[in-house]
Amino acid sequence: MNEKNASYTMKPRYKIRAAKAEDIETIFNFICKLEDTIFDSQGFAGRYKTNLQNSDVIYLVSVDEEGRVMGFIGCRGMNVLHHEGLVFEIQKMYVAENWRGQGVGQALFAALEKKAI
Secondary structure, three states, X not given: OOHHHOOOOXXXXXXXXXXXXXXXXXXXXXXXXXXXXXOOHHHHHHHHHHHHOOOOEEEEEEEEOOOOEEEEEEEXXXXXXXXXXXXXXXXXXXXXXXXXXXXXXXXXXXXXXXXXX
């Protein structure tokens, strides 16, 4: 096979999984950076834990090979009057600066889309 025409498949250096309670500190920092403010961490923690238990809320994270969270996407399903069924709205999405441009955001979005369907 000609090397110029060779097709190589790289193994992703990250995976997508459901967010967990122990991800809260990193996600809190992501949201503070995204909104350019410092939120009340106790209030945030309460809402985060409540939302993790809500089946209409989807929180996904991307993690690197060492298990560090490097991206987050969150959405909520709602019954909207003019739709027949749940409509999911992305509320937040953040990818750590050093992981931007490497397909992490696209992977988070694609995983969210599959889960929402």
